[in-house]
Amino acid sequence: MSLCVCLLSLVLKNVDDDHLNDSLGNPGLISPDKEDISRLLTVPFSGRIRGGMRPGKKIIVMGIIDLEPDSFDVSLTCGRDSEKEEVPHDIALKLTARFSDRQFLRSARISGKWTQEEASTDYFPFIPDQPFRIEIHCEHQRFRIFVDGHQLFDFYHKVKSLPSIDTVRIQGxxxxxxLG
Structure with missing residues (x-):
């Protein structure tokens, strides 16, 4: 059994927060079938946010950084066709952890154009081969981003129609x- 599946089993058995997986459209994330779970959580990952974003909703990503990481991204997007770059889709929030210069960056893409990338804080929260927890809280005016319980920064909404933000994508x- 792979390390990821074992850890996933441990995490799922210790879940006190039953609503944690409710924000994603695929209820199979809590499936007792371990093979289904590992398949659903493979990277790159794309999953539906049930009902889109709204104030009060949060997305939680828990994982383990690879042993020799370069970078990873967590994005909240509008639409599921981002693999097909023919149609420019909006990216409401793209969080990028870059290990070479220890930066945690954020940006958005609106009507096919990227906004200026916002610089990271002085604190880089990710350590190779270690677990992490990212929380993205949606508020009326902004996303508030926490890592391992520490608030790192805010990102003001560039996509004004919050319900259209309906997909979470993770790669790297x-x-x-x-994921919940």
Missing amino acids: DLQITK
Whole structure:
């Protein structure tokens, strides 16, 4: 049994927060079938946010950074066709952890054009081969981003129609152990 599946089993057995997985459209994330779970949480990952974003909703990504990471991204997007770049889709929030210069960056893409990338804080919260927990809280005017319980920064909404933000995408040098 792979390390990811074992850790996922441990995490799922210790879940006190039953609503944690409710924000994503796929109820199979809590499936007792371990093979289904590992398949659903493979990177790159794309999953539907049930009902889109709204104030009060939060997305939680838990995982383990790879041993020799370069970078990873967590994005909240409008629409599921981002693999097909023919149609420019909006990216409401793209969080990028870059290990070479220890930066945690954020940006957005509106009507096919990227906004200026906002610089990271002085604190880089990610450590190779270690677990992490990212929380993205949606408020009326902004997203508030926490890592391991510490508020790192705010990102003011560039996409004004919050319900249209309906997909979470994760890629890069990490393993996902829980998503909700």
